[in-house]
Amino acid sequence: MKTSVKEPETQVKRPDESLFKRLTRQQLFIPVAALTLLVLFNLIADPSFFAVSIKENSLGNPVLSGNIISVLDNASELVILAIGMTLVTASSGGQDISVGATMAIAGSVILRMVCGTEVTADTLHMPLILAVLIGIFVSMLFGAFNGTLVAYFKIQPMVATLIMFTAGRSIAAWINNNQLPIMNDISFKYAGTFLPGIPVPTPIFITAFMILVFWLVLKFTNLGLYTQSVGINANSSRLNGLDPQMIKLLTYVILGVCVAVAGFIRVSRSGSINYSRIAENIEMDAILAVALGGNALSGGKFNIYGSILGAYVIQFLTTTLYKYDVPSTALPAYKAVVVILLVVLSAPVVREKLAGMKKAPAKAAKGVS
């Protein structure tokens, strides 16, 4: 993924530019550099980090096991959210902070559909695909609600989505009458664990599928272009015949789809839900992924692959910290330090400074000769 994705060269290459400067100007520089650093650190500290082995799970299926698989597997929800969050950020110049709460809603709806009115259900009460589609539909409605507030009522995205951030988990609980449903049918858990006979965790496939879908959509439709132009200047987009409000609304609805898919993976992992804990604080990680990907949080130009890489960096970091047994209470602090470094480094101001620093000695050398 990371090698095949290259930002289109918009800058004119000047021969006197150092390689370093050209590199730092690339939007993907920060996430790629962060990932490389993490990989190098783990390689030096303990190469066994990258060991992947085949084990037999409790159902007798051969499955892949290892830190790398864990990273790819556990990052799934975050990657999918980051895709939607990037579009929302680009079009509206703000972030949806309700994604964790709406994930709870989507998960709750899906469980309600497959469990019927039973609290503990042993069989699916409805074809799984139908339940997931209903979950996606409900999630799109909530996305549309957020999008309407942002696009038509011109409310700050963070304030508009604060409503669902606050109310979402209670709504999720209402959907299931405040009970914690459990789905015991093994086929419900396929999406969150393994398909029989396939050694790669299913969430990795779902994520790959979502990335593929968005790649195709961005390649063959004008969604990307329209989203960017609305984010850069809504008024001039309108004068050019676009409908900025509709496009903003659309990005929130698309985020709704991403949220539902992420919520489905999450409830499918265990076959149950805990409304106030499920996907807690994931909105912050999703926003962070967008920022790490070098996207401006104020909207406009975006690179969806940057956000995807950013999401994997966050999960890689978390897994690395767990591996080295960082004391649990200190974990968020370590994460914060790394995050601050990455975000500061990815700030355009710092990157320009960095590029300038490299250039300055070169100039000085020229002056002497």
Place this chain on the structure above:
Amino acid sequence: MKKVLCLVLTLCMVLALAACGGNSGGTPADSGSQTPASTPDAQPAGDTNSGLITVGVINNDPNESGYRTANDAAMRAMFTEANGYKATFYNNNDAAQQIATAQQMIQDEVDFLLLSPASTTGWDSVLQDAQAAGTQIILFDRMLEADESMYVAAVVSDMPAEGKTAVDWLAAQGLSEYNIIHIQGHMGSDAQLGRTGALDEKVSAEASWNYVTQQTADWDEATARTITQSVIDSGKPFNVIYAENNGMARGAVAALDAAGITHGKNGDVIVMGFDSDKWAMEAVLEGSWNYMGLCNPLQAETVDSIIKDLVAGTAPAQKIIYTPEQGFEAATITQADVDTYGT
């Protein structure tokens, strides 16, 4: 066109929300967890004519865990008009909100204030106001730091005893070496402190007891799974999972299952959880888990009898009443236990 669409969508969402609210008002068992104090389910204002005892019930968020859901449901089922009560319920995990609501309830002159405080400190003014207004306070489920004279009774779980029972059971298993994955609850909570305390003490006292890892998963199942997964990936040997609630134990078991590590009665890894969830007790019964420390969420009946006694003029024999609790292990648990204690 767009205006119409936007209007329709907004109305749709507003109505959906309103519908949720409407339902919750109808059945007391599923009232909204965030119902503000200003719109109480029932008007408590000290009406002695009806002969009902007015109570204000302040609890934590019922969605926090299966334990809390059961606890909240039991309180709501007990304090009804049919049982002679006029009750107002309030749920919030934020102590500041709880305190504000408590003061409101005292002003409304409830006869009894039933309290499960989200934090152990900060309640002094509430306790003093209650005393001045003649409102009697009964603590349930959780303690707070105050002089015993400030409340009439406390019906609570003995968390350190729960931890001790579990650790004693584990020690009785007679393993030659204990390599423990310890998954902690929300740091600083009553349950985490009690359940961690007993294990910490044992691990530091015995040379053959070691932590493979000791991490908080903040009561979250997914985090518990990640922690366990990372230990499995690192290849460190372990033979005990001590998770401080059932949800986290389930997350850890999911990671074991994915890696094909056997657990439970005849397995390689001992799995221990806490609380009272029926599905967890069934897992112990099936033998896929080894132990569940019961944390009894059903204090409503005890609280009810204390109130009835107080109204009749008898003070409770003991001020602090610990709910009966025990550990269930795979070897001895019966279906009757599951039916009696599972929630």
